[in-house]
Amino acid sequence: MRIVLVGPPGAGKGTQAAFLAKNLGIPHISTGDLFRANISQETELGRQAKSYMNAGNLVPDEVTIGMAEDRMRQSDAENGFLLDGFPRNVSQAVALDAFLDGTGTKLDAVLDLEVPEDEIVKRIAGRRICRNDSAHVFHVFYASPKTEGVCDVCGGELYQRGDDTEATVRNRLDVYHRETEPIIDHYKAQGLVVTISALGKVEEVTRRAMAALPQLRH
16 A cells, blocks of 8 residues: 655645555655754755754755655565655656656555645645744634634734745645646556545545545555
8 A cells, every 4th residue: 555645735634644645554755754863863865854954945856756666675664654745746746656666666656635726725724823832823713712812721912923824835835736736647657646625624535545446445
């Protein structure tokens, strides 16, 4: 069971990846976790990534690919995995294809989480974080505080992160459309793409995803 999860920022990939991986009994492999693990363990790839990041540069594809391949070779991924955030572009997708060919395996599906762009902007730009404790998160539409701008838990000031402004979100969407979305066509040509709506409650989306992948359920 080898799955790639793809979708725009704000589609809930991380949340769905965790639920689906648990339901399917396969490890959830996220790009963020790969970077954190390699950097904290001071692997050669981690040192390379850190040097690029410290210089304010993007980490080259070959470093990210190397981390992903190392992780997919680990014993817990022998019977499958769910990739979240990798591949990020067509070059990485081609590298993944080559890696799987080399191990005599293949992807079972590419799950595309679909969310209207206006909903994505609403989801992300509506977030408000407590200045006293970033674990206290509210949403102006979906989980509003009792008093506007005030944390229900500790009374701290709520603010909008710079990464969550509408302008920033739309820029992130532009990057997604330009760099990541083309991998969907890459995998459609292989007959692997399953597209589902990521609207609704988390558990509803998970059920929808599992129903769309009947051959993978156990």
